[in-house]
Structure formats: C-alpha cells, structure tokens
C-alpha cells in the first residue's frame with residue numbers, strides 16, 4: 001500500500017487490497033483496523049474522511065494490515081474479542097471464543113438458575129470465556145475453571161479480574177483429574193477437531209493446536225472427561241459439552257456408555273447443526 005495520509009484515501013486503498021485477497025467483509029475489516037490503529041470509534045472514522053494520519057498512526061495501521069494479510073486473525077491483531085456481551089483479552093495462547101459457544105453458556109445458565117448455590121466447572125477454559133460468563137451471570141454459583149495450558153490460564157485469570165469475577169478458582173489440570181468433590185454443572189468446550197481434519201483447515205493454523213486437536217476421532221478428550229465425570233457429577237448434575245457438528249451421533253453414543261442412566265440429548269446451533277450434548281442425571 002502507498003503511504004497515503006488522508007483517511008478516505010487510505011480506506012479506499014485498503015478496501016482495494018482486501019478485495020484482492022478476497023477477505024470476508026472488506027469494508028468492515030478496514031474500518032475495524034482503522035478504528036484500532038487510531039483508537040477511535042468506527043463512526044468517527046466514517047465521519048472524518050479528511051483527517052490526515054500522523055506518521056505513527058500510519059505505521060501502526062500498516063503493521064496491522066500486514067499481519068492481517070499474513071493470515072493473523074483479527075481478534076489476535078486487536079488483542080480482544082467480544083463473547084456473551086463482554087470484551088475478552090486474547091493472545092495466540094488461547095482459542096478465539098466462537099459465537100456457537102454462547103449457546104452453551106445460555107443453556108448452562110438455564111440449568112444453573114434452577115440450582116441452589118451450584119458448584120460449576122468450565123473444563124478447558126482457554127480465555128475464560130465460559131467460566132467468566134457463567135460467574136458474571138450467576139453470582140450464587142461457585143465457579144471453577146481448568147486448563148492444562150499455563151499461558152491460557154494466565155489470560156483467563158486476567159479476564160476474570162478485568163471483568164469483575166476474581167472469585168473464580170483457576171486450576172492447572174488435566175481435565176478433572178485432581179478433583180475429588182462433586183460438581184452440579186460441568187461445562188466443556190474441549191478440543192474436538194479430528195487430527196487429520198485439522199491439517200486441512202489452514203484458517204485455524206494461527207490458534208493453539210492444544211485448543212483444537214481432538215485426537216484421531218475428535219473424541220479423545222471428551223471420552224476421558226466423560227469417564228472422569230462419572231464419579232464427579234452430583235445426583236441431579238448436568239454436563240454440557242460443545243461438540244464437532246459432524247460427531248453428533250458418536251458423541252451421543254459416548255455419553256450413553258458413560259451415563260446410561262441419565263437423560264441425554266443433542267442440541268443444534270442456530271444453523272441447525274449438532275453442537276451441544278447435554279447429559280442430565282435424574
């Protein structure tokens with residue numbers, strides 16, 4: 001990109017560049033990058049086409065654009081992303097929280113609201129998106145969050161403090177291994193992409209493999225969690241698992257092996273694809 005200084009000119013040039021690489025929604029992407037580089041709202045960018053960028057602003061913008069063109073996802077460039085109405089700090093150490101996971105939070109909250117002082121755990125917390133959302137929306141719940149990745153836990157703790165939820169208990173652990181007591185709700189969005197499928201998804205290569213790779217059939221961690229949860233779920237407890245949309249039947253079968261006595265169902269996301277498995281002890 002040439003070194004243009006007027007906002008309108010720069011935006012036009014950025015649009016052209018982004019269209020050439022077939023970026024999704026170039027108009028919005030250019031606005032987001034400009035807004036981030038200038039630290040101004042998008043509306044301000046739109047209203048000040050004549051504004052001349054300083055050398056420093058120009059430099060920052062070129063740096064963001066370069067990263068984007070190299071394939072760095074927007075949330076990592078911005079360093080934050082919105083999930084369930086809150087702005088989470090993100091680094092490449094954690095998965096970018098997805099909109100479909102908001103469904104898991106929504107359904108988990110429906111259960112939590114009917115429980116008295118429930119003990120809740122988010123397994124594989126990443127940025128803390130699920131744990132922080134559950135804690136913020138249900139003050140009576142005692143919330144635990146686990147991740148095997150220490151760098152991820154550092155970001156999750158930062159988010160918990162930033163978003164006013166310092167009471168969450170963060171633990172570095174392999175799933176539920178160290179826990180002895182019973183949980184009333186176990187929520188997990190574990191890595192669920194089959195290893196071979198992951199190799200064919202270049203769009204996901206910027207995110208931690210540890211957050212995505214579900215092993216040969218995508219169910220490695222889910223199976224282990226289900227096995228562990230048998231002795232760690234309370235009498236009327238609930239498990240909510242996010243799953244890969246093509247693994248609905250296999251996931252349901254896995255839950256039948258571990259919890260044959262419980263109510264089990266598959267719940268679709270907004271696009272109609274299998275997305276959540278719910279297990280309820282009766």
Ligand SMILES: C[S@@+](CC[C@H](N)C(=O)[O-])C[C@H]1O[C@@H](n2cnc3c(N)ncnc32)[C@H](O)[C@@H]1O
Pocket residue numbers: 094095096097098101123124125126127128129130146147148149152173174175189190191192210211212221
């Ligand atoms: C798909 S990401 C989900 C992150 C976050 N819960 C979300 O929904 O955005 C899965 C997370 O599980 C963690 N993880 C992977 N293996 C684990 C294990 N054995 N025990 C605990 N956490 C694990 C990864 O580090 C990663 O943060």
